[in-house]
Amino acid sequence: MSGLSRAAQQAVHDFQSCQQWEQRARLLLQWGAQLDELPEALRTPDNLVHGCETRVWLLLDQQADPLCFQVASEARLLRGLLALLLLRITGLNAKQMVEVDVAEWFALLGLSRQLSPSRSNGLTAVLLKMQALLAQN
Amino acid sequence: MFLPSPWRQFFPGILALAEQQQTWLDSAATAQKPQVMIDTLSQYYQQGVANVHRAQHQPGERATRAFEAARSSIADWLQADANDTVIFTKGSTEGINLLSQALAHHFQAGDEILISAYEHHANLLPWQQLARARDLTLKVLPMDKHGHLDIDYAIRQLSTRSKVVAISALSNVIGHRQSLQPLLAAARKAGAWTVIDGAQAAVHQRPNVQQLDCDFFVCSAHKLYGPDGVGVLFARQHAVTALRHWQFGGEMVRRCDYQQAEFLPAPLGFEPGTPSTANIVAFAATLDWLQSLDSQAIAEHEARLHAAVLTGLQERGMQIIGSPNCALISFNAPQIHHSDLALLLGEQGVAVRAGHHCAMPLLQSLGLAGALRVSLAMYNNGDDIQHFFSALDQALEILQ
Ligand SMILES: Cc1ncc(COP(=O)(O)O)c(C=O)c1O
Numbered sequence: 445m446s447g448l449s450r451a452a453q454q455a456v457h458d459f460q461s462c463q464q465w466e467q468r469a470r471l472l473l474q475w476g477a478q479l480d481e482l483p484e485a486l487r488t489p490d491n492l493v494h495g496c497e498t499r500v501w502l503l504l505d506q507q508a509d510p511l512c513f514q515v516a517s518e519a520r521l522l523r524g525l526l527a528l529l530l531l532r533i534t535g536l537n538a539k540q541m542v543e544v545d546v547a548e549w550f551a552l553l554g555l556s557r558q559l560s561p562s563r564s565n566g567l568t569a570v571l572l573k574m575q576a577l578l579a580q581n
Numbered sequence: 582m583f584l585p586s587p588w589r590q591f592f593p594g595i596l597a598l599a600e601q602q603q604t605w606l607d608s609a610a611t612a613q614k615p616q617v618m619i620d621t622l623s624q625y626y627q628q629g630v631a632n633v634h635r636a637q638h639q640p641g642e643r644a645t646r647a648f649e650a651a652r653s654s655i656a657d658w659l660q661a662d663a664n665d666t667v668i669f670t671k672g673s674t675e676g677i678n679l680l681s682q683a684l685a686h687h688f689q690a691g692d693e694i695l696i697s698a699y700e701h702h703a704n705l706l707p708w709q710q711l712a713r714a715r716d717l718t719l720k721v722l723p724m725d726k727h728g729h730l731d732i733d734y735a736i737r738q739l740s741t742r743s744k745v746v747a748i749s750a751l752s753n754v755i756g757h758r759q760s761l762q763p764l765l766a767a768a769r770k771a772g773a774w775t776v777i778d779g780a781q782a783a784v785h786q787r788p789n790v791q792q793l794d795c796d797f798f799v800c801s802a803h804k805l806y807g808p809d810g811v812g813v814l815f816a817r818q819h820a821v822t823a824l825r826h827w828q829f830g831g832e833m834v835r836r837c838d839y840q841q842a843e844f845l846p847a848p849l850g851f852e853p854g855t856p857s858t859a860n861i862v863a864f865a866a867t868l869d870w871l872q873s874l875d876s877q878a879i880a881e882h883e884a885r886l887h888a889a890v891l892t893g894l895q896e897r898g899m900q901i902i903g904s905p906n907c908a909l910i911s912f913n914a915p916q917i918h919h920s921d922l923a924l925l926l927g928e929q930g931v932a933v934r935a936g937h938h939c940a941m942p943l944l945q946s947l948g949l950a951g952a953l954r955v956s957l958a959m960y961n962n963g964d965d966i967q968h969f970f971s972a973l974d975q976a977l978e979i980l981q
Contacts, residue, residue, distance in 0.1 A: 465928045465929070466975070466979060469925055469928065469979050470979060473979070473980075497920065497935075497936040497937060497951060498918065498920045498950070498951075499950065518918050518920075518950065519918040519920040519921050519924075520918065520921050520980070521920070521921045521924050521925075522920065522921075558924075
């Protein structure tokens with residue numbers, strides 16, 4: 445995949461080195477633990493992502509340049525997935541963000557199954573809300 | 582854990598899932614199908630199809646005979662009286678929606694509908710929306726600390742304004758079966774219609790609608806080892822005439838001109854359009870097969886599995902919702918989000934349900950964002966339970 449930042453390339457390498465699901469899960473937890481979470485005060489109903497059983501908040505920081513999403517989630521593994529998603533799009537402008545092939549990104553990490561529509565973990569819903577926020581921007 | 586299931590061999594789906602390294606512990610959502618159900622479906626289609634009730638030709642007669650024979654055999658399974666009615670629906674959800682609309686014209690502002698605190702959305706939302714539209718009061722009957730309905734309290738809530746008491750015979754979250762007869766008897770005395778949501782209960786104990794003495798009873802075939810998209814609404818003789826026609830179309834009409842129409846009585850008057858004949862015939866065949874088995878042995882097997890799951894969860898310090906005594910158990914691991922645990926169980930090929938289980942108000946009232954649910958059926962065995970617990974232990978180790 446073209447245009448991956450060095451950190452993203454490193455993440456791909458780390459995930460692809462995982463032999464077993466346990467290692468992948470532990471790595472995902474580490475990524476989740478590193479995520480700068482949306483402060484409590486911003487976890488408002490307006491910022492909630494609809495359509496996930498797990499509560500997820502998502503905010504697009506309009507002031508930031510380059511654009512910056514902030515997220516928070518109650519579930520640790522989902523937090524890891526969100527951190528990886530942000531890793532992929534950080535530094536991009538709105539047009540580039542919309543063009544990112546998220547499915548390909550998670551496939552590269554060996555995490556495709558987490559994106560399937562039947563998953564209630566909310567990643568798909570987060571993507572939709574991101575697109576909506578970018579469209580408003 | 583040596584708990585073999587002598588019935589497992591009859592379920593190709595559970596064997597196929599096992600080959601895919603999947604352990605099915607989500608039968609409360611939908612059950613795997615026995616060979617007899619699959620064979621009946623296939624035979625029905627193989628022999629040539631026809632519509633029921635409308636045609637004069639022989640294939641039509643054959644389809645109609647099979648369809649009506651299925652109706653009587655399902656009535657027999659429900660232990661219905663000869664004068665009672667079995668209406669085919671798409672499932673429990675449709676059955677309850679039908680009732681909430683077909684009874685609506687009887688209600689006036691201030692009348693009451695009573696449900697329990699643990700109802701599935703299917704037995705909450707139709708009544709809630711009816712109450713909102715007609716200015717009725719929806720009374721929610723509370724549970725005690727075990728998650729059981731407080732029957733005495735519920736009886737005291739009844740009044741002459743009570744029009745419907747709609748209760749699930751087995752909660753899909755708490756997994757507790759209790760005797761509802763005293764409440765149903767009191768409701769009838771108060772002049773209310775009684776509705777039993779049998780979606781979860783029916784598969785674990787053959788219903789006896791006469792003994793239960795409810796006015797209406799609904800269940801879904803797919804949770805009863807039967808096909809998708811079919812359900813049953815049972816109505817007692819004296820209650821069925823209270824229903825007003827609710828959906829309109831072919832098959833349900835006696836006479837019709839451009840400006841008005843006269844409709845058939847139940848059941849046909851409540852089955853507009855082409856029914857799911859193949860599925861209905863296959864559902865009846867499934868129930869016939871179930872009745873040919875040793876129901877006592879099945880109940881004992883399921884009880885042993887249930888006890889094994891309960892004990893294992895308790896030993897591991899899991900927080901169990903209520904005091905379940907049948908078929909399913911919902912729980913959380915302390916300090917761990919249910920979706921994290923569900924994801925790691927899923928990684929290990931354990932199919933359990935996680936979330937709010939279509940009972941958001943219940944989970945909110947318990948102060949929970951969600952829970953995991955293990956649910957059991959006759960084809961599960963000790964290996965399934967063992968696989969579940971080893972996967973749980975692995976997941977807990979990673980998340981702790
Ligand atoms: C208690 C209860 N009632 C009703 C339903 C709805 O059944 P169906 O989706 O088959 O209509 C369910 C299904 O999960 C249930 O568990």
